Amino acid sequence: MKTDFTELSEAELTSMIENAQRALKEKKETKRKEVISKIKELAASIGVNVEITEGTKVSGRKGSKVPIKYQNPNNLSQKWTGRGMKPKWLQTLLEQGHRLEEFEVKS
Template sequence: MDSDFAQLSEAELASVIESAQKALREKHETKRKEVIAKIKELAASVGVTVEITEPAKPTGRKGSKVPIKYQNPHNLSQKWTGRGMRPKWLQTLLDQGHDIKEFEIRR
């Protein structure tokens, strides 16, 4: 069987792999449904109802929090991590001639 794969192009091999992965996912899903049905059937046979909940799918990012890098000395509630768009308070101060290093939080 290995020699059959050696004759395929990279695109053909990728297609075979993709098809095999899809078939495997479908088999797992079919088996999962069969097992859940069997569990419910067995539970019902002894007068018990079973509720099977699906695990929650992860949402959003799983990154760690970024520490605050800059802070407005005139309003300590205004902070910025240094990522994303520059906040208006900081841009205003920079436009007035201040240097961004003035607003760095010393650690």
């Protein structure tokens, strides 16, 4: 089926697009249900029960903040958690002969 879209009116094109989007959404939903069913079937075949939760995103991170371990005494806005690369301000001070312990934040 080949359609010459230039021959269609705006209303016909809009209707065709809406119908195509609806058909695509239905196909995706049908496929999704088939995949979920297959997953459950495969899991059951090895004695595993699978629960599929829909509409929720699971994140490995809980968003907890890492406490600050080090702070520049000359500029209190410069802080470091002790994770990752040392910040430039800390590297510079260490190169000047300071020790890391000097910059520890006391709780």
